[in-house]
Amino acid sequence: MxxxxxxxxxxxxxxxxxxxxxxxxxxxxxxxxxxxxxxxxxxxxxxxxxxxxxxxxxxxxxxxxxxxxxxxxxxxxxxxxxxxxxxxxxxxxxxxxxxxxxxxxxxxxxxxxxxxxxxxxxxxxxxxxxxxxxxxxxxxxxxxxxxTVGVFYNKKITRAAGVSDAELRDLAWNPRDGGSFEKTVARLTVDANGKRGDEPGFDKDKVVRYGLATNDAGGDNHGQTQWSSFAGSAGWRYTDKNPWGEHYNYGQKRFRNTIDWYFGLAEKGYLAPLKDYSDTNHPETQLGSGKAALAMHGSWMLSTFAGLKGVDLGIAPTPKGPTGKRASMMxxxxxxxxxxxxxxxxxxxxxxxxxxxxxxxxxxxxxxxxxxxxxxxxxxxxxxxxxxxxxxxxxxxxxxxxxxxFPVTDHAADINGMMTPAMQDLYAGDSPPSSLTETNRQINFLFQQNN
The missing domain is CATH 3.40.190.10 (Periplasmic binding protein-like II)
Known part of the structure; x- marks a missing residue:
């Protein structure tokens, strides 16, 4: 869109x-x-x-x-x-x-x-x-x-890496070290020499299979299938109220820490880079081709993932966050x-x-x-x-x-227009998480003009 x-x-x-x-x-x-x-x-x-x-x-x-x-x-x-x-x-x-x-x-x-x-x-x-x-x-x-959002995976790949279905159903993350979720994503990542992301000698610049598929930066959909579950399980909320909020919270430290960790997975070589995402290379394509082991996506994609040839499909819930609970945009x-x-x-x-x-x-x-x-x-x-x-x-x-x-507010098109390049710059490493403070200020200015 x-x-x-x-x-x-x-x-x-x-x-x-x-x-x-x-x-x-x-x-x-x-x-x-x-x-x-x-x-x-x-x-x-x-x-x-x-x-x-x-x-x-x-x-x-x-x-x-x-x-x-x-x-x-x-x-x-x-x-x-x-x-x-x-x-x-x-x-x-x-x-x-x-x-x-x-x-x-x-x-x-x-x-x-x-x-x-x-x-x-x-x-x-x-x-x-x-x-x-x-x-x-x-x-x-x-x-x-x-x-809601879940984690699709190929059982052939996860089991070959020694990761059980039970482990995938009980993952947790935090912004400090990524928790068991990051450890698992690292384990599922493999470079051209066969080294896994959690092994000495892993080359993050020559990855042949990423632990987590890319699904763009999430700026045009409030991160619904990208980072929203992590931010939600950290206790963060988009706006001051919903529906009809008039103040966004993209500048809050809790959100910036979440985004810093999430896009940091790409810097470590565990999350497929932004350039890998295209109209012909969506998460289901990456999972189906073996280029990624896990793919976060919405339940509306069930039939598409279930129809992938050669994939023994499994679906795990989103990981628990710092709040001790899971979360998903509905x-x-x-x-x-x-x-x-x-x-x-x-x-x-x-x-x-x-x-x-x-x-x-x-x-x-x-x-x-x-x-x-x-x-x-x-x-x-x-x-x-x-x-x-x-x-x-x-x-x-x-x-x-x-x-x-999903946040229900005015100015949706304008907000998407601001968030899309902001999140893509963060994903590509061209901007620091602190830049979200200014982006958030510009977004909230839209509502101030109405008053």
């Missing part, structure tokens, strides 16, 4: 929005029998097509038309549709994008629409519903799924209805159905993501178990209450 493109598109929307609010809507000519639904994940489309079929049986006068648009173009097209008045009736929303839409007033409050008014937060996994509550107290998204998507949806009545019925156990169970059985409801989650877990995959590394965060939310 291009952060610059997002910033430009949202700026364009902000300038053009007054015209949108005054644009006449052809309500009389709108097809009240069809509900247009946009999503970006092609792997989930079959499950939602099945939900649409079940929805049609219950509502024979309505038909759902699903359009799948790739992530890179999805937000640009969606933003343009708000301006042109061609917006869908319902769309899959992301918590990172939602604040901009909420502030610009292009979303319908779900608690004011009949079918969606009864959607209760208690129906969903803890923490999923709260981020979708707007500053005005209205709900603008019905949770559809959730994700992401979650939701379904939203545009304010100027052509078929708002039908849209509300469809969103209510998407949040129902009937649809959520269909999505769960598809085993691509974890549905937002408890029952749907159980269906997904059972489906993975049937396929021989233990996904407890992800679900245990919910059971143990060790999740934290």
């Amino acid at each position: 291009s952060t610059t493109a997002c910033a430009v598109s949202f700026a364009t929307l902000a300038l053009a929005l007054p015209a949108v609010g005054c644009a006449p809507q052809d309500a009389a000519g709108a097809d009240k029998r069809t509900i247009s639904y946009w999503m970006w994940d092609a792997s989930q489309q079959p499950a939602y097509e099945a939900c649409a079929k079940a929805f049609h049986k219950e509502n024979p006068g309505l038909r759902v038309n699903i359009t799948q648009i790739g992530w890179d173009y999805y937000w640009t097209k969606l933003t343009s549709s708000f301006i042109a008045g061609t917006q869908p009736d319902v769309f899959t929303n992301h918590v990172a994008k939602y604040p901009q839409f909420e502030k610009l007033g292009v979303l319908s409050p779900l608690d004011e629409l009949g079918p969606t008014r009864g959607i209760k937060a208690s129906r969903f996994q803890p923490g999923l519903a709260k981020p979708w509550m707007g500053r005005d107290g209205h709900r603008y998204g019905a949770p559809k799924d959730w994700d 992401g979650g998507l939701a379904d939203s209805i545009p304010k100027n949806a052509k078929n708002k009545a039908g849209a509300a019925k469809w969103v209510a159905f998407l949040a129902s156990d009937e649809c959520q169970n269909v999505v769960g059985k598809n085993a691509i993501v974890f549905p937002a409801t408890r029952e749907g989650t159980e269906k997904a877990t059972a489906a993975h178990r049937k396929n021989g995959l233990d996904v407890s590394a992800f679900t245990r965060h919910l059971e143990e209450g060790t999740t934290f939310s």
